[in-house]
Amino acid sequence: MASAAVFFVAQAAVKTTVKITTAKYTVNAGANIVINGRVTPTMSGKRINLYSAKTRTGKYSYVKWTQVRNGKFKFAYRVKQTIYLKARIRLDGRNIYSAPIKIIVRQTPSTNTNTNSNANTNTSLPSNIFGNYDNVSIEDIVNALPLIYDDSSGDYVTPPGGAPPSGVYQYPPIDADNIYAGVRAGRLYLKWTLGGTIPAAVDTVNGNTIKSDAFNMRISDLVDPDSSNACGGSKAIMQINIAYHDGQIWYNPWFKSVCNNTGPYGSEDEFSYANNGAGVAHTYNSGIGKTTIVYSFPLSGLNIAPSDALKIKIWSEAESNLWDHYSFDEGAGWTNWTVTGI
């Protein structure tokens, strides 16, 4: 996978400025641009938004966000076409804008088989789907996955932060119902059944524009994960999010594993892991337009193996233009899970 490093430098003393040291980069279509940033002072927990535009002076649209950890932040952005990116940092109530970085994309095929080429030809899929997905049928795997967690339906909860003051909205596409998981040929496959259909176009509801639906799972190998001082007892965290922006829909499955720091933490965003990587959304019979989401990760990246006796904890969330947690669902806490080959 091609990657490139682009550095933002923000200096916050009396006057805050944002400086970009690399303003142009040329990569192949489908490459994963890694944007590393440094912030001074460290400002842990500060949110940084990434925006994209088709021209330097064009309208910039929100792509994704991350948080500063120990003075650093990082975005991974998969590029399809020549584009401009910039990060927006909010400090002391003011928005600090960076200058645009031009990402020039050569339209050559990527050699990464996990990379979406948008040339998938299933006629049921719109042409505006991007990210890491594969439309080839894996129904034999999906149908063999054992149930690992049975969540209730319609059981939305309000998380500690980011929710509307009157409580979260009920948004069926993120309402976890059942979760299935199993291993074949070195990959962990996961399937969630949901309370509603994942929208095939940007969804506007209750005056909110839904920006992403995200499904999360943490893995622990501890008897009592919550007593751990290392990444909340998690040896790995997995997410798939489906993001809607610029008329595009993006599948973003990712993982982090092998905790490499210890608390006390200001927030869970300060957990740090040695490994991170991407997974694949399997969209033959799930994903947008369906009431299920199926995705997979390399077992080696997760640092787990068949027969491992572990624990899992799950949650899911929808982000809107107004609320980080427009809707939220979670499991009942740490639940035993034995990694099963299928």
Ligand SMILES: [Ca+2]
């Ligand atoms: Ca549920």
Ligand SMILES: [Ca+2]
């Ligand atoms: Ca259920």
Ligand SMILES: [Ca+2]
């Ligand atoms: Ca629940």
